[in-house]
Amino acid sequence: MKPAANTTVRSRGPWELAFERLRHDPAAIAASATLVGVLLLAMLAPVIASLVGHGPDDQFLDVGLSPSGIPIGPNRVFLLGTDSLGRDVLVRIAYGTRVSLLVGVLASALAVLVGTVVGIAAGWYGGFVDRALSRLMDVVLSLPFLVFALALVAVVGPSLTISVTVIAFFTWASVGRIVRAQALSIRELEYVQAARTLGASHTRIMFVEILPNVTASVIVYTTLLIPGAITAEATLSFLGLSVVPPTPSWGNMLADAMAYYKVAWWFVFFPGAALLITTIAFNVLGDSVRDALDPRRDQATPISREDAA
């Protein structure tokens, strides 16, 4: 550790300390690097398409399919092979990454936002508010995801917006429960009592006193929520309930590949691998973040004492 200037009076906060731990965790570095790669793949999809000269929806019925109409395997022209319509699997995976990340992040963000607000309100107000919100969460958690999604799509038609909404709707309640449980214990702590004796408003107590103390677990939960949302989007796509073809997504690529897995392994392997690698990376990162924010380490002060010395 470099000898910090000991005149500094601004001690590092819990977040900075957690980030410091994260920076020294090989698993976190590997997972972050993987996710940066996935992000680059999504952002550079048009670049990749122009480099290989294949658009995501371009069908190469002559060079992309064998004479008998079977997809062709990875070669110099099609680095990851082609699909059943002679389209470039690499380019389609790159474009599919955009859908997966967009839906995964947006749906999780929406779920976390709603879940945190509802959870804090239920935990802080207690009584009738708590009972009403808790029952609401119970109801949401007991609804069957796929049946509900199928019915909704049958009514309004498949789209990206619907995917995001449906996934967020089915996940906010689990965030809400976690946050509620924490808020319930935090509200009894003396610093919340202190805020009350100072005359702090409900809003101030919920967002200045309670929120910073549930953020750690919310962040951990979010990193674990995103892969779930990505998988859920893939499931919806697989069933044709999300993005509309020919727009590629990992889920609808896997669905297309189902009939060909015996003759064209690359067609099912690469989209599946993309899905697997991304979800594993998010899960590993989530575990590392949880370790870095570990409350038992939070209580320890030796690091700051070192600074002070």
Added chain:
Amino acid sequence: MTASHVSARSGEPLVSLEHVVKEFPVKRGSVFTRTRERVHAVTDVSLEVRSGETLALVGETGCGKSTLARCVMRLHDLTSGRVVFDGHDISTASHAELQPFRRRMQMVFQDPYGSLNPRRRVGSIIGDPFEIHGLASGAERVTRVQELMQLVGLNPEHYNRFPGDFSGGQRQRVGIARAIALRPDLIVCDEPVSALDVSIRAQILNLLTELQRELGLTYLFISHDLSVVRHVSNRVAVMYLGTAVELAAVDDLYEHARHPYTRALLSAMPVPDPDRSAAREEIILSGDPPSPLDPPAGCRFHPRCPRVRARCSLERPALAAAPGDAADHLSACHFPVADHETLATTIAGQGAA
């Protein structure tokens, strides 16, 4: 608002508690066999805190002293009775109506680890009162917070540190700085030193005493440590199972305790001198305090009292001056103990053990 700047004169009552009752409903059993019971935390306590004094509330764990303090601070709503602060009944005031009084009464909490938000910098914590009441912002707030830090013996340069960077004693100083920020009249100290190392206690107690002198503070000081109470307080109220059993000036109480429970408490106080320690009266109370779910009838202390008689279980003694006592020495006992009497002999067999 004008009233909020006019302090009660020294010696006048600043806060009056009138027949304060606080009960907590508890639910027991499953949905079908649910019974509703009540914890009688505070039962009919009347006392007043005079401006400029330190009134100590003593009693063992669970006797209702903290609940009573929280009723004064309106952290709890009263079940019945009134809390009158400087002439204004605040027991039913709304959040908005309470705001001017919030500025005039503050609290120092017991747990220096629990009373400061671990995720916020101490400068921001001490600045809370200014922010909440919109009294100072920006550079002015920083200046005032740093003045406060200096006043309570903290290094103002530590403004941007987190509570986790401080020791228990320093954290308690942060809590005190927050409490005195708005120059309140009353500070409720809820066992402010009981969670601290013995070596730190004296420092914090001295700080509280100095601040009282400099800022003209009134303290409601809650403690179960009688040596601490003797050191800091002017008057002492002894509580047992939700009721006040004795109230007197500090020396009067320590020298001429009338209530058997007070005598027992005093006899449990450690005496540093081994010769005196061996010679003094030792009263060992049998049993545990009864459950506040179902407090005993009559005098609440009668099941454990060495002097219990028939009347004690029937009639609740009022808090009043015993014959021959000063007018402000109140005790709630049908058979107050005289100065020359010793209780140890009364409980033959147990006292000898």
